[in-house]
Amino acid sequence: MSAAAVTVRPPLWRRLVGFNLLTACVLGVGGWYVGWFAAHGVAGKSIAYFSSIDYNEVSIILAYICGVLGFLIGLGFFNYPLARLRGYPPSLRAKENEGVGRYFGLCTDHKVVGIQYLVGIGFFLFIGGLNAMLIRTELLRPNHQVFPAGTYLTIVGLHGTMMMGMMTSGILGPFGNYFVPILIGARRMAFPRIEALTFWLLMAGGVILETAIFFGGFPTGWTGYAPLNVQSYPGMDCYIIFFALVGISMTLLGLNMIATIVTMRAPGLTWTRLPIFVWGVLTTSALMVLAAPVLIATLGMALLDRAAQTTFFIPSGGGSSYLYQNLFWVFGHPEVYVLALPGFAIVLEILPVFARKPLWGYRLAVAGLLGVSLLSFFVWQHHLFVSGINGDVRPFYMLSTELISIPTGFTFICGMMTLWRGRIRYSVPMLFCLAWFFNFLVGGLSGVFLSDVPSDVTTHGSFFSMAHFHYTIMGGPVFTFFAAIYYWVPKMTGVQLNERLGKIHFWTMFIAFNSTFFPLFIAGFLGQPRRVVTYPLNLQFINDWVSASAFVLGASMLLFLYNFVRSLVFDRVPAPVNPWHSKSIEWQLPSPIPVHNFDRIPVFSGDPYGYGETTGPVAVPAGAPAGSD
Amino acid sequence: MSVASADRTSEPNHAKRVLVVWAVASVIATPLVAIFVGPLFPPGNGTEQSREQGLSNTWMVSVLTPVACLLLVFFVYALTQFRHDGGAIIDGPPLRNENRIQVVWVAASAVIVLFFAGFGTYELLQNGSGGGQGPSPIAVPGGHKLQVQVIGQQWTFTYRYPSYGGLETPQLVVPADTLIELHVTSLDVIHSFWAYELGVKADANPGVDNIAFVKTKGPRSFHIHCAELCGLWHGYMFETGRVVPQAQFASWIAQQQQTFAPVAKYLPAYATTYSPDPQRRAG
Numbered sequence: 021m022s023a024a025a026v027t028v029r030p031p032l033w034r035r036l037v038g039f040n041l042l043t044a045c046v047l048g049v050g051g052w053y054v055g056w057f058a059a060h061g062v063a064g065k066s067i068a069y070f071s072s073i074d075y076n077e078v079s080i081i082l083a084y085i086c087g088v089l090g091f092l093i094g095l096g097f098f099n100y101p102l103a104r105l106r107g108y109p110p111s112l113r114a115k116e117n118e119g120v121g122r123y124f125g126l127c128t129d130h131k132v133v134g135i136q137y138l139v140g141i142g143f144f145l146f147i148g149g150l151n152a153m154l155i156r157t158e159l160l161r162p163n164h165q166v167f168p169a170g171t172y173l174t175i176v177g178l179h180g181t182m183m184m185g186m187m188t189s190g191i192l193g194p195f196g197n198y199f200v201p202i203l204i205g206a207r208r209m210a211f212p213r214i215e216a217l218t219f220w221l222l223m224a225g226g227v228i229l230e231t232a233i234f235f236g237g238f239p240t241g242w243t244g245y246a247p248l249n250v251q252s253y254p255g256m257d258c259y260i261i262f263f264a265l266v267g268i269s270m271t272l273l274g275l276n277m278i279a280t281i282v283t284m285r286a287p288g289l290t291w292t293r294l295p296i297f298v299w300g301v302l303t304t305s306a307l308m309v310l311a312a313p314v315l316i317a318t319l320g321m322a323l324l325d326r327a328a329q330t331t332f333f334i335p336s337g338g339g340s341s342y343l344y345q346n347l348f349w350v351f352g353h354p355e356v357y358v359l360a361l362p363g364f365a366i367v368l369e370i371l372p373v374f375a376r377k378p379l380w381g382y383r384l385a386v387a388g389l390l391g392v393s394l395l396s397f398f399v400w401q402h403h404l405f406v407s408g409i410n411g412d413v414r415p416f417y418m419l420s421t422e423l424i425s426i427p428t429g430f431t432f433i434c435g436m437m438t439l440w441r442g443r444i445r446y447s448v449p450m451l452f453c454l455a456w457f458f459n460f461l462v463g464g465l466s467g468v469f470l471s472d473v474p475s476d477v478t479t480h481g482s483f484f485s486m487a488h489f490h491y492t493i494m495g496g497p498v499f500t501f502f503a504a505i506y507y508w509v510p511k512m513t514g515v516q517l518n519e520r521l522g523k524i525h526f527w528t529m530f531i532a533f534n535s536t537f538f539p540l541f542i543a544g545f546l547g548q549p550r551r552v553v554t555y556p557l558n559l560q561f562i563n564d565w566v567s568a569s570a571f572v573l574g575a576s577m578l579l580f581l582y583n584f585v586r587s588l589v590f591d592r593v594p595a596p597v598n599p600w601h602s603k604s605i606e607w608q609l610p611s612p613i614p615v616h617n618f619d620r621i622p623v624f625s626g627d628p629y630g631y632g633e634t635t636g637p638v639a640v641p642a643g644a645p646a647g648s649d
Numbered sequence: 650m651s652v653a654s655a656d657r658t659s660e661p662n663h664a665k666r667v668l669v670v671w672a673v674a675s676v677i678a679t680p681l682v683a684i685f686v687g688p689l690f691p692p693g694n695g696t697e698q699s700r701e702q703g704l705s706n707t708w709m710v711s712v713l714t715p716v717a718c719l720l721l722v723f724f725v726y727a728l729t730q731f732r733h734d735g736g737a738i739i740d741g742p743p744l745r746n747e748n749r750i751q752v753v754w755v756a757a758s759a760v761i762v763l764f765f766a767g768f769g770t771y772e773l774l775q776n777g778s779g780g781g782q783g784p785s786p787i788a789v790p791g792g793h794k795l796q797v798q799v800i801g802q803q804w805t806f807t808y809r810y811p812s813y814g815g816l817e818t819p820q821l822v823v824p825a826d827t828l829i830e831l832h833v834t835s836l837d838v839i840h841s842f843w844a845y846e847l848g849v850k851a852d853a854n855p856g857v858d859n860i861a862f863v864k865t866k867g868p869r870s871f872h873i874h875c876a877e878l879c880g881l882w883h884g885y886m887f888e889t890g891r892v893v894p895q896a897q898f899a900s901w902i903a904q905q906q907q908t909f910a911p912v913a914k915y916l917p918a919y920a921t922t923y924s925p926d927p928q929r930r931a932g
Contacts, residue, residue, distance in 0.1 A: 170881050241878045247855065248838040248880055335856030336924050341839055342854065375731075377741040384751055406841065407852040408833070408859030411782035414773065419766040429758045436723055437750065441663065442741040443733035454728065461720055465713050472769040474705040474778035477850045478692050481841055481876035545691045547845040549876045553884035556872075601738045632740035 039096030040125040048224070051090025055083035077327035080235065080254045084261045088224050095126045095220055100213060126220070128212035129615060134198025135512060136219050138505075141193055144186045144226045145498075146577065151179035153574045156567040162560050164553040172553045174237025174255065178229065181242040181259055183493075185266040186226055188308070188355060190497060191362035192273060193219065195504045196301045198512060200277060202606045202613065203295045205286025205622045210279035218273040225265035232258035241551055243352070246333030246344035250325050257326065260319045267316040267351075270358070274308030277301050288624035295604060295628050296379060299386050300365020303393040304358055310397070311354035318347040342409045349400035357396040359493045361389060363460075363500035364431045367453045370507055371435055373602045374450035375442030378629040381434045388430025395424040405476045414473050421471035425464060432457070447600065448522035452503030455530050459495025462534075463488060466541060484544025487537045495533060502529070502580070510595035513588060514611040521583035528576035535569035604628035663730065671722045675715040683711040692848045695871065695892075697790075697864035698779030699848025705772055712761060781833060781842075781851025781859040784921070790862050794830040797823060800923070801833070801840030801853030804882035806873065810902065815919035818905045821890035824898035825868050833859040834922050841877035844890060846870075852877055858921035865892045 029035075036042055059079035092098065104110065122132050123139075154175050158166045167175065197219075201209055209215045232238055236253025244263070249256050281302050285294070294302075322344065324330040331337025333344040372379045379385065401410060401417045435457060444450070466488040469475045479485055502525075510516050543562045548555050555563060587593070598607040605622060606613070687707030692699040733739065772778060777788035798809040799821070809817045821844075823829050833842045835853035843850045846869065851861040868891070875886035893901065906913075917923060 164884065169884060173878070173881070173883070239878070239880045239883075243878075245839055245878070248878070251838070251880075335854075340856075342857070345839075375741060376733075376739065378743050378745050380744060381746050381751060383746075404852075406780040406850045406861075407839075408781040408783035408854060408857055411785070412787045415766070415770040418769050418773075422762045422766050422769075425762055426755065426758050429754065432720070433750070433754045436720075436727070437744070437747075439724075439727045439731065441660075441744065442727075442731050443739045444728065444731050445733055445738075454724075457720070457724065461717065465717060468709055468713060468765060469706065472705055472709060472765060473780060474702045474769060474772045475709065477698075477778050477780040477848060478702050478706075478845075480850055481843070547691065547872060547874070549843065549874045551878045551883065552874075554887075630743070632743035 035121070038125075039094065039099065040121065041095070042124075044091045044094030044125075044220075047094035048087045048091035051093075052083045052087035054090075055079070055086030058082060058086075077254060077257060080257050081261070081323060081327055084228055084257065088221075088228075088261075088265065091224050092217075092220065097126060097213070097217060097220070126213070126216045128208070128216060130197050130201050130209045130212065130215060131512070131613060131615075131617075133215050133219055134194050134196075137189065137193035137197060138509075138512075140219065140223050140226075141186060141190055144182055145190070146581075147226075147230065148179050148182035148186065149574060149577055151175050151182065152570065155179060156570040158553065159555070159563050160567050162555050162557050162563075167553075169553050170237060170239065173239040173241070173551070174233060176551050177238050177241050177259065178232065181229060181244075181262065182226070184242045184355070184359075185229070185263055186222065187493075187497065187501075188266065188270055188358050189218070189222060189273060190359070190501050191366065191504060192277065192301055192304060192308075193222070195297075195366075195508060196273075196277060196362070199508065199606055200280060200298055200301055201284070202609070202617055203298050203604070203628075204281060204284060204289055205605065205618065205624065206280065206284040207616045207618060207621075209276055210284060211276045214272050214276050218269040218276070221265045221269040221272075225262040225269070228258050228265070229262035232256075243348060244319075244322065245348075246322060246325065246339075246341050247335070249322055249344075250334060257323070260323050260326075264316050264319045264323075267312040267319070270308040270312040271316070274305035274312070277305035278309065281305075286621050286624055292382065293624055293627040295369060296382070296385055296389075297362075297365045297369040299389055300362050300369075303389045304361045304365075307354045307358050307361070307393050307396065311351045311358070314347055315351040315355075318344065318351065321347075342404075342407070345404055345407065345409065346400075349403045350397075352403065353400040354393075354396045356489070356493055357392055359497045361392060363456060363496040364389060364392075364428075366500040366504050367435055367456050368431065368438070369604075370449050370453050370503055371438045372629045372631060373507075373600050373604075374445050374447060374453075375439050376445075376631045377438055377440075377442040378631055378633065379434065379627075380437035380440070381430075382627065382629070384430050385434040388427040388434070391427030391430070392424060395420060395427065399424060402471055402476070405473050406480055418471060418473055422468065425468070428460075428464060432461075447506075448517075448519060448526055449503045449507035449600075451523065451526045451530075452499050452506065455499050455526070456496055456503070459491050459499060459533070462538070463491030463495055466491065479544055481550055482544035483540045483548045483550060486550045487540035487544060490537045490540075495537070499529075499533075502526075505584075507600070508606075509588075510599055511606055511609075511611050511613065514595055515588050515591075516593045516595040516599070517587045518583050518591065521579065521586070525576055525579045525583060528579060529573065532569050532573035532576055536566055536573050539566050539569075602628070603630055663726070667723055667726050670726070671715075671719050674718045674722055678718055679711055679714045682714045683707060686710060692845050694866075695846040695869055696779070696848055696866055697776060698862070699846060701772055701775065701778060702848050705769065705778075708768060709765065712764070716761070776864065777862045779848040779850065779861055779863050781861045784858045784860065786860045786862070788862075790828055790864065792828050794828045794862070795824065796830045796832065797821070798832040798834070798919070798921075799842045799851075799853065800836060801842060801875065801879070802836040803838065803880050804875070804886045806840075806842060806853075806875075806886070806888070809919060811919045813902050813906065814913075815916065816902065816906055816909065816913075817916055818909065820888070821873065822898065822901050823865055823890070823892055824895045825865050825892050826895070828862065828864045831861045831863065832921060833861065836923055838879050839877050840875045840879045840886070843874045843876040845872045845874065847890075847892075850876060856922050856924065868892050868894055868897075 056079050059082040232255035235255040238252050238255040238259045240248050321332040331339040333339045398420045402421045539562050690703045690706035694700050774788045776790040796811050800807045808821045833851040833853045835855045840853040847863050849863050851859045870891050873888050
């Protein structure tokens with residue numbers, strides 16, 4: 021930025037006009053009211069089939085759809101298609117805006133989208149975490165005290181839905197978008213506008229989900245089972261639209277990643293040289309592309325049941341409540357691996373750097389990722405062991421569910437043998453990765469109980485299963501999410517994160533996490549069902565212990581936030597180009613990475629794990645790396 | 650880059666050490682866990698089914714103890730022995746693979762997994778393990794059965810006894826030492842009938858007859874919860890049931906029939922499922 025550039029900057033109000041987040045919010049709210057009034061004109065009063073509550077589902081649904089369209093128009097997503105219709109040639113913008121403003125609008129630079137994702141997802145992760153704090157506040161006493169029962173269920177639903185929906189992109193969004201093109205030696209994603217769309221759809225969805233509280237909330241939890249979802253307040257529509265947007269975003273994100281990884285790898289980057297993180301992204305994307313469309317279709321049917329008098333899921337109208345359960349879990353079980361798999365990949369990506377050894381058993385690790393993603397499509401009815409659906413195929417689902425622990429074990433053995441005889445350094449990213457092993461071990465072993473039908477009869481729907489999936493999808497992905505933050509943010513921003521605060525954050529989070537969720541196994545075994553506002557008196561000690569630990573866990577997140585803001589905004593200690601002495605290609609680039617990544621496309625000569633071998637870095641970008649243009 | 654560390658000739662035999670510690674730890678821990686932790690596993694010894702679930706839990710925790718021991722011993726050893734704090738960055742030996750370890754690992758995990766699947770299937774087919782099996786159960790224990798229907802609705806369970814004229818009561822009382830055939834259904838949304846001490850859990854789906862079996866033992870009381878989120882008062886959908894001696898059960902039935910005689914004629918005829926008018930549901 022030269023002085024000349026500053027003098028021609030237009031006034032602030034002029035810069036706020038245009039296709040950006042502000043316009044998008046205005047058009048989004050405007051579009052909401054347009055849809056609302058239009059549908060009231062067409063549909064009149066309530067036509068909800070079951071509900072005697074005087075709400076007009078059609079107008080609420082149409083309002084949200086028009087709101088989302090207005091939001092996207094405001095961001096400028098329709099400019100390019102319209103320009104193409106008017107005969108302009110297909111092109112990306114020659115040069116991205118360099119200012120801060122690019123973070124508040126449609127940007128096709130994958131690195132900007134990555135940072136947008138990090139902040140956006142982080143924000144909603146925080147909101148979801150606050151809901152968890154409210155849940156634990158309510159459960160301090162066995163009788164209900166703080167929230168009315170309906171509000172409590174809404175909070176439980178908002179927590180679960182936000183986490184399960186938003187965090188599907190928790191690692192692929194920020195780190196996949198940012199680092200996959202770099203790791204494969206490309207300058208951008210295959211579909212940069214779609215990449216931006218996935219992010220903004222998710223943000224629109226997150227806000228829509230939270231607006232459920234203005235429409236009576238929803239009582240179904242994150243699973244949204246029918247027919248309960250048909251008799252619920254219009255807050256249910258917010259849930260449906262949120263999850264449908266998440267589904268669309270996931271599908272597009274997955275397609276984009278697959279296209280990028282398959283077609284845009286630099287010369288020399290064969291499949292066996294691909295960084296394991298990219299393999300993780302690829303397998304996760306395959307799950308997203310295959311599973312998320314089922315979710316969109318299912319929610320479409322639920323929407324019609326609510327608004328248009330169809331009876332897909334209503335037994336008294338000829339439908340089936342099993343149909344919803346089946347369809348939901350056909351999506352839902354691959355979805356939990358969408359959450360977990362990127363975590364596996366991050367652990368295996370980071371371990372070699374800090375153990376100073378090559379990734380052990382590369383092919384086995386890839387086979388593990390592929391095996392988990394394949395098997396994850398064949399286990400969904402273990403969520404329905406006691407539902408009475410297909411009682412005679414339970415042995416099959418018991419077997420397939422237990423089989424999935426074999427490829428999961430591949431990740432374990434590869435990680436463990438990578439540590440073996442290494443020169444391990446305990447930096448913060450490494451600590452989070454090691455915690456993954458402990459958490460996932462507990463989560464995996466407790467999963468064996470749930471996969472066994474006789475044992476599942478006791479544990480199903482209790483706090484045991486709740487503790488199990490928090491160990492696997494919080495102890496797994498969220499810990500690796502932080503590992504990735506501490507590992508890669510110095511490259512993304514060019515600024516170091518405070519190591520000491522990072523270690524305090526890690527130990528607080530790790531201890532508080534285990535202190536929160538381990539006792540819940542016992543609570544579950546003692547018979548406390550999930551999602552209840554009350555519990556027996558003899559469980560109060562466990563619940564109070566858990567609540568206290570949960571508050572410490574929440575405080576550890578504040579500690580992280582403090583570290584993040586302090587390091588990035590106030591301290592701003594410049595990070596070395598390669599602080600971890602990694603051989604991977606992203607660390608050979610200057611930080612922050614220039615807009616087009618590489619002046620010349622690099623040529624790869626091996627995988628990025630050549631520690632202890634005489635090879636140099638995996639690939640040296642040709643040409644001078646300095647300068648941003 | 651330094652690769653000097655690759656040839657550490659005075660290296661102790663790490664693998665042997667880990668295996669010995671693991672073997673000792675497993676041999677000590679596994680019986681302790683099986684003997685002392687096993688009996689603590691829920692849901693107790695109230696029925697055949699709950700005893701069997703407890704047995705499953707005990708078996709699993711006993712087999713998983715050596716697995717957990719292996720990983721814990723490995724990590725404690727590796728993270729303490731191979732830590733490197735010095736300022737210089739030194740690389741470890743470039744070990745990229747060893748087929749023998751892969752084969753052993755895969756084979757061992759496959760054996761454990763197949764054991765669990767086989768054991769679980771065997772247990773399941775014995776007597777259904779107390780889980781809901783749907784309208785055509787595959788694991789049907791032999792012998793005389795007392796049919797009891799459980800009807801879930803927002804937000805209570807009611808119970809019908811078809812062998813006593815379709816009597817419907819708001820309490821669950823069942824005779825001791827009897828094989829009970831539970832028919833679980835719902836009038837509105839999905840509930841889940843969970844009788845904790847009986848070791849029974851079966852979802853109540855509208856329009857579905859979900860059958861579960863339980864063989865009661867001696868008299869006792871048990872907790873009933875709804876285990877599937879069913880709307881506003883789900884958290885309050887709990888009650889206490891009783892297992893009573895046979896003679897007491899007969900007198901209880903007679904007393905209930907007398908109590909509910911005035912309303913009996915308004916009840917729908919006993920059926921495996923009911924289809925209420927959707928406009929007249931609760932909530």
